[in-house]
Amino acid sequence: MHLHLEGSIRPAIACELAARHGVALTEEEVRRRYAYTNFAGFLDAFKWVTSFLRDPADFGLVAADLAEQLLQQNVVYAEITLSVGVMFLRQQRPEANFAAILAATESFESRGLRLNWIFDAVRQFGAEAAMRVVEVAEACRSPRIVAFGIGGDELSLPASEFRKVYERVAGAGFHRLMHAGEIGGPEKIREAIELLGVERIGHGIAAIHDAALMELLAVRNIPLEVCVASNLRTGALAVQRKIASATIAEHPLPELLRRGVPVTLSTDDPAMFHTSLSEEYRQAHKMGLTEEELAGLVAGSFSHAFAVSR
Numbered sequence: 001m002h003l004h005l006e007g008s009i010r011p012a013i014a015c016e017l018a019a020r021h022g023v024a025l026t027e028e029e030v031r032r033r034y035a036y037t038n039f040a041g042f043l044d045a046f047k048w049v050t051s052f053l054r055d056p057a058d059f060g061l062v063a064a065d066l067a068e069q070l071l072q073q074n075v076v077y078a079e080i081t082l083s084v085g086v087m088f089l090r091q092q093r094p095e096a097n098f099a100a101i102l103a104a105t106e107s108f109e110s111r112g113l114r115l116n117w118i119f120d121a122v123r124q125f126g127a128e129a130a131m132r133v134v135e136v137a138e139a140c141r142s143p144r145i146v147a148f149g150i151g152g153d154e155l156s157l158p159a160s161e162f163r164k165v166y167e168r169v170a171g172a173g174f175h176r177l178m179h180a181g182e183i184g185g186p187e188k189i190r191e192a193i194e195l196l197g198v199e200r201i202g203h204g205i206a207a208i209h210d211a212a213l214m215e216l217l218a219v220r221n222i223p224l225e226v227c228v229a230s231n232l233r234t235g236a237l238a239v240q241r242k243i244a245s246a247t248i249a250e251h252p253l254p255e256l257l258r259r260g261v262p263v264t265l266s267t268d269d270p271a272m273f274h275t276s277l278s279e280e281y282r283q284a285h286k287m288g289l290t291e292e293e294l295a296g297l298v299a300g301s302f303s304h305a306f307a308v309s310r
């Protein structure tokens, strides 16, 4: 449910992309770039690796590789987020990139993997740039685009700035998503829900600080897309717990479940966080979740999916 195409570029594929553009890279160097301990370091690495995504064919290559990775883990359905805001920043044509992505992944359906797509804007780029992302999602006229979301720096601009954007999103028939409560407080989650009508929260681990909010998430059946490895590697968990560095023992996942908060377990940026979906479940098991609870998480991913085409 929460998976970024641009965060799924394995070291070997990063080298192949760089070579296409005349840059010699080693897998060792990519691994060094993918090692960081805080959010700023992660964003730098994200900017660096995505700088090699220049042509539609580059997007096709990484999308096909991600689809292979998913099939290997027995994933049958995924909603993959595309940083369309970044494509605009780099003066690319998102329609052309998306067409290449669809062409590269079409054949996976017959192999048992169904994919849908989420167009994502970057919060700190502002409402006007976000509106362009909605407009291009509409212009693509693809039933495979199921939702619009906003990621990036949640502390940059208030949710209220994006009211008109989300009105248009709803009017166009797309589902509404947002990253919130990852490094920001629980109020970021509440604003996303109350002001923008967001239906699933990216991360949202800050909810643990606010009992009334957890109750609201449970009652309205709004899931948090929890990504454990990501929370550890970006330092988001340490920020939420107000400690220098956190371990999985501090992760709120078990408590969220006990309080009835709907959760879907995800990888976020699997190549950049050295994780996989199987690994996320292994970590959840290490936190003491029972087999029944783990199965419940899988079921939750299906019930909260936007699988039905528009």
Ligand SMILES: [Zn+2]
Pocket: 002, 004, 151, 179, 202, 268
């Ligand atoms: Zn994310």
